[in-house]
Amino acid sequence: GDSVTQMEGPVTLSEEAFLTINCTYTATGYPSLFWYVQYPGEGLQLLLKATKADDKGSNKGFEATYRKETTSFHLEKGSVQVSDSAVYFCALSDPVDFGNEKLTFGTGTRLTIIP
């Protein structure tokens, strides 16, 4: 079945540091890939997505590129801020197994940015 493997946390960085959170996947079909973010006390929010190979999703300074050859979708940001502290989830939807209706999530990576 489909699965998402995410970099283990927690991750603690200083403000303005470079961030990478690794994500790899296995899927039956040709999936769409997502990063969701959960800020303290809030619901999950879509951060960015990519629906085909070599697409780059970007939002709020975060980027991730859909790499089919390495089955990866790593999240990056050049200079993190304290406000980026949250839990980040990599996820996929698979047109073959689930008709792109359901999301399969990774376990989440807790990011803490210290001033």
Add this chain to the structure above:
Amino acid sequence: GAGVSQTPSNKVTEKGKYVELRCDPISGHTALYWYRQSLGQGPEFLIYFQGTGAADDSGLPNDRFFAVRPEGSVSTLKIQRTERGDSAMYLCASSPQAGGAANYGYTFGSGTRLTVV
């Protein structure tokens, strides 16, 4: 409403009791989803409604879990004879799309944290 509303935000119940968790989706959203998130894990799919009908309930763990959406808007997740292993955050999401909803992005609620003691 402006967002997906879930009530209660916290629920503590005794083992063996019955609980109901409510989800009020964004007005006009036809697709509604329930996910369960255990501590330290990502959300796991439970059930998906398109309108009033459950289009896919393959994620429900056993027959103690049931969900309804009688008028195609508000949904209730019902858990009978609760067990300590049912303790988790229960998330609801909605989408305006009739198909391929995940590609358009769900809107999630803040969840109901269920604790079975």
